[in-house]
Every structure is written in structure tokens, then in C-alpha cells.
Amino acid sequence: MIFVDFPIYGPLRIPLLILEWIIAVISLELGIIFFMKYIKQPNQLRTSQELGFTSFCLCFSLMRFLLIIGDYFSSDIIVSPFLIWGSGSVRDLFLNFGYFSLLSGVFIFVFSIEKYKKYLFRKYFFTSCFFSLIILFLITFFFNLEVIRISLFIFGPLFLYFIALYLIDIFKKILNKENILIDLIKIFPEFLLLSIGFVFSTEYSVKLFGLEFRLFGSIVQLISFGLIFYFFIRLPSFSELDWQDKVEEILLLDKKSGLCAFYKSFINKDANITEVLMSGAITSVNIMLEELIPATDAKISVIEKKGKILNIFSSKFLTGVFISRDKLNSIIFYLKQFTEKVESLYQHVLVDWDGNIDIFYPVENIITELFSRK
Template identity: 25%
Template sequence: MLQIPIERIPPLLRESIFPIEGLFREPLLILEGIIFLLTLQYGILFFYRFIKEEREKNYMIRAWGIFFLTYTGNVIFFMISDFFSPLSYAPLSYVRQIYIDFGYVTLGLGALFFSYNAEREIQQKNHIFSIILTILLCLLIVDTFALIVSPETLAVLTNLPFVLLLIIYIIKFTSKIKEKWRLNIYGFLVGICIWISGYFLITDIVVESFGPFARFIGDFLIIIGISLISLLFVGLPSLTEFEWPKKMKKVFLMYKSGEYIADYNFQKDLTGIEEFKDLPKLIAGGLTGINQLIAEIVQSKQKLRIMDYKDVKIIFQYGNYLIAAIIVDEALDIYKTKLKKLIDYLETLYETYLPTWDGNLTQFQIVKPIIKRFFTL
């Protein structure tokens, strides 16, 4: 059997407490079983969402799925190494270290795949984080067999660029949805910090120094961290909320009687498409009739909120005097929030004109740039 050179093993580790026995063994196995189930569940959930997407695929969803599944593999290898390895009977055995290294490599592969996709999403063309992770991961794989430096040191170095990129990515993309899900975003960032703290507490040097209780606290923190991280995704009706700017086509602003006031085109080629040429007339000129028809059918005073038109959806928002409508590929909650804020702002801005508006569009010349400001990042 291969042996780890004695000089490679820190003094604290030469009489190891692994495999963990005694009072903390069963509680730790339960906690780490929970971590296993949580990460496996999230990994499968992301893959399911990725497969179910009918239109343009969001490859970051798949990247999240792979990361959580590789983290599941990391948990499995660590559980085998620390609870079922024969190290207490052969303190210098290579067996446990092999399991630990496989755990680090598995997680590193998930981090690398995630990093590549994240850099592509944030348009980091040189992929510097992915390159650094690739180099460190290769060193970690070589070190698994060559025993050049401590694998824990390489694992920490591998995690640093990944965590930094993860924070950059989340800050950049949650800035698009922060209006409504601010609490979810803060929970995610706090969860990252708690998860990192918990992961540190389950390392060998901490467990050997402070005993299994440190690992118990670490596992507990990891569960809390993963749960807080999940708030960002569980709280969203769809992960496509991240991509709301790509799904907008056009915004229309009308008076409550249905008269056209202004519009802003997010896709410049929309007006050239034959099937959309009569859409402004349908929305502006026919809005009152559509609402009356809907009201008669369902015998309700509810106003039309969402309408399907060919391959797009039209979302309506109503104020005291103004009506706004946006043409989108998918009806996301964030559009309703933005339309409401736009109407509130314009009705305050034109509060002296709107009650007695006579159809003159002169005073609304600045509305188009205002619409652009409300719907661009």
C-alpha cells in the first residue's frame, strides 16, 4: 500500500481522530446526509429547468446544476474519508488522502465548468478566472499522485478565484432584478459567507485542533448557507427573470381612453416584421373594446392584464389616467413592477395636464427617453 511521507503530515495529523467515532458520529452523519440531499436536489432541479426550457437555452442554469451535483460528489468523498476510511488502524495510509483529493477534484471540476459559463455570461472574453482554475485544478490532480504540496492548500487556492467570480457574477446579474427581490439577493450573499465559514470549519486542521464539535458547527453552517443561497432561486418565479432585458420588444403608452401617446422599440427590426404592423392599432385603438369584451365574458370588472398575441405576450398596467403595455417573449413579474413605476412617475410629472388632456402630444416629447431610462440597465 502506498504511504504518505511522514514529513508531509503535520504533527497534529500524525495521530488522527479519523474515522470519526463516539458521540458526534451519528449527528454528523445526519447533518452531512442532509447536505448531500440538499445539493443533489438543487442539482436535479436546475437540470430539470434547463431541459424544460423551450426557447433559447440558459446555459448558466445547467452550470448551476453541474456545480451542485459536483458538490454532492465532494460530500460523498469526504464522508467516506472521514467516517469509513481505515486511517485509525493505519495512520499513514494513503487511502483517506485519496478520497479527500477526489473530493477536491470533483468540486474543482464543477467550479471550473461554472466559471467558464459565468465568464461567458458577463462577457469576460479572456476567461482569466477559468484559466487560473484550470492550472490549479491540473496541479491538484497531479498532486493527488505526486504528493508535491498539501492538497488542502491547492484546494483553498482553487476556491479563491471561484468565489470571487461567483460574487462578481451574482452582483452583475442580480442588479437587473434587485428592485423586487432585494431580500433574496442579500440572503444569497450572506449565504455564501456562511457556507465558506462552514466549509473552513470542516477542514482537517480545524477538526484535529478543536475536535468533532467544530465539524458539527461547520456542517450546521453549511446547511444554513445552502438554504440562504437557495432563496435567490426559490424566490424567483423563474430563473429567466435574470434575462428580462433580452425578452423585451416594445413599450406603448396610452391615455385611459385608448389614445396613443408614445412608444419605445427595444428591437429595432420589430416594426419591419409584417405580423406586427397592425399591433399598435390593436393595442391603442382597440383597447377599450377588448376590455369590454373580456368583462362581458367573465362578468367581471377586472381589466385585461396579460394578452397572448401570436408568439408574444402583452402585459398591461393601469394608472389613474395612463395605460402602459409592453410586448415581451415571456410574462415576467419584473415587467409589471417596471410598468407600474413608469406610470406612477409620468402621472406625477404630468399631473396638471392629464386630467384635462385634449390629445395634444407636444408636451409628451420627452416621454420616449423616460421609457428608455426605466427599462434599460
């Protein structure tokens, strides 16, 4: 075992400081980038997932800054008593604050992801696990400053397992199924390198192998960290990843006559539904719209019925309906966009529509464009 004294001095102090400052600053900038990406979106397309990535990056950056203070500018001499503890050091205190910052960022990140999807056994399973770790940390923090280092061996594998499940889910949404394995293989080494770099940078590795391993670990972390978050920044908005898969049926209704001008089903594509049948099927919807929505207003309604969500947007001439499995703000946003686009193209026809649905067949092209990732 190699004896390494803290704070770190020697010929490797400056290179290590520069690398770890770069990692901390890049993390901070990535957090700002994710936050700017969040606020630049329309309100209906904003999701907590961008805020989850923001909190993770900012908390990771704060951890790196606190670890820099602890490892390079704080004494490791054990003092007894130390503040409210029986024994401890200034470095131990900064390490605890740093790891608690990381744990808090991971908790917010996991909660923001599980808010939209169930992973593993039940919804918020991983959130509950990390919340329990936070409570355990807060309890033990007031008794022993060194326990947090042990908790990392529980926290680390659990977080990596959640990330693996999340990545698989992401690839299923944005890629063809036959490409999932290939792209997972491409990005897996980046996470593996990040884990290896972090292990090499820990106090245990430094004591076993020396500061050279910490320097190597910092370089590996910097490279892998940049590659991983380059991947996430290139992703489309999280609200756009799978909203198309939630939509099952699309209807366009003429507000004046109540007739169905256009219908498309994604769950029963072979169904031959006539205008008369469809008009009868949506009569109750029209009645509700007449009661709730004045004829001259463009308004939005969301009705939940027997596990289905009726997303309704009423414009000047048309009422658009997206029937979906889940309630998503992005569905309302694109329903409004779709209805207004069709209405702008057919406005001259809708003023005095004679009930001929054949003229609306080109709407299929708009559907294809809107659902291009479906």
C-alpha cells in the same frame, strides 16, 4: 492540537454522519431541481446557466459523499508504497477525488456564467483560472496526494470573489438600484456562514478544536446552504433576467404594404418618427424578407449589422422586428410571442388595413406588460 484519528469514531460519529448525509442528499436534490427547471423551459429559453448550477450541485454532492467515505469508512494510515504513489492512504485518495469533483463542478459553473458576461479583466478570466487549477491538480495528483488540500486555499477565495461579482450582477438585474445594497447585506451573512461552516469542518479545524467544531460547522453549512439555494431557486429563469435591457427598438410592419404600423425606441424616446420615415428606414429589411421568407410562412431571421442585431419574426399579416445589442434566444422567443399577440388582436383590421397607425396605439400597453421589468 487535538489528536483525531480517522475513520471517525465515538459519540459524535452518528450525529455527524446524519448531518453530512443530509447535506449531500440536499445538494443532489437541488441539482435535480435545477435540471428539471432547465428541461421544462422552451428550447429558446434554455441557457447553460441552469446546467452550470446543476453541475455545481451534483459535483458538490459527489464531493460530500466521497468525503464521508474518506472520513468515516477509510483508514488514514500512511502506506509506503501506496498504489502508484511513493506513500499515501485510502483516505487521502478519497479526499482527492472529492475535492477534484468540487473543482470540476465549480469550473463548469463558472464557465456557464462567463459564457454570457465578462467579469473582471476579460471574458472567461475566472474560467481560465479554474482550468489552470485543474491542470495543476492533475499534474501534482500523480506525485503527491496531499497537495490538493493546499490548493483549496487558492481555490476557495477565488470562487468566493467570483460569487460576489455574480451576485452584484444578479441584483442589478432583478432589483431597483437603491435596493441592491440592502439585499446584498441580507444575503451576505448566508455566504459568510457557509464559509465559516466549511472552515470548521476541515481537517485542520478538527485537529485544532475537536469534533465538536465539525458538528457545529456541519449544522451551520446545512442552514446556510439551504437559505442560499432557496434564494437561487426563487430567481426567474436566467434567460429572463436582462433580455429587456438588450432590446433598443421595436417595429411592427404590415406584410402586404410594407408600411410601419408601430414603432418604439428605448434609446431615443423623444424621437418623432413619422410613418413615411420609418417605412423608408426598413425598406431593405422588407426586401430581404421577401427574398428569404415566403408570404404564407411564419419564420425567424437574425441579421447582424454594424453591432446591431435585427431579430425578425414574420407571421401571416405582420412582421415583428426587435433591434437589440446582443443575440439572445429569449429575444426571439418574446418577439414571436409579441407579434402573434398583436396579430391576434388586430387580425380583422390587418386583413384590409388602410394605413391608419393610430389604431395601433394600444400596442403600447402590450409593450409595457412585456417589458415590465425594464
